[in-house]
Amino acid sequence: MIARLLVPALALGLVTAAVAETPNIEPGLWEYKNKMSFSGDVPIPDQEQTSEECITMEDIQDGDAFLDDVEECEVTRKDVRRDGMDYAMTCTQPDGTQMTMVATMQFNGDSAEGTIDGSMETPMGAMEMSIAMTGRRIGDCPGE
Template identity: 40%
Template sequence: MNMPPQITTDQECITQADIDKGADFVDMPSGCNLTQIDIRRDSMDYGMSCDMQGMRATFQGQMTFNGNRMQGSMASEVDTPVGKMIMQMETEAQRIGDC
């Protein structure tokens, strides 16, 4: 079953101190852990695994940093009681000012 695209907009403040934390900056949901993280000056690759109320979910993502902009994608697979659910998410971000 295909679902129509869902679009959301969020705004948050990320400081240099947050960025300096590296992988510790990622706020992991309960039941999840990083399985891979590779942070470079201009990009990042990551993997995550979660146990969501007995359902296993895996995530693979990448981000590219371009000055004041960022874009990325993440794919996930969730084993549900009715079968495997596959999702794809695209992300775009831009700096809009100081915190």
């Protein structure tokens, strides 16, 4: 469940609302590396995950492009700037489990980095997670 929520949350770091400035993100193929740490009543080992995603200029300018995968999430706060973004969201799973996440992202043109802190109540007890994310543009999208 956490991995299912994580990818949309990280992608949301590139989501923009209608803002005066376009975030400093170059379109293209991006690679994300995430290091996740967990604490709670049930021990979960730290995890690392790498993924790739094609980001277009339309995606950058049209904030709804990444929200397709976060249907179970509600963005409760979003502050988008040229150099980064801060946001908070609450996600509810079909079983009623809720996760709250707070994130800070920095945009550097062909790279990005940030942190996401989350908490949730599970049938096994409370769980906290911390994610350190880095992203970098690795080339053009396939077919370009």
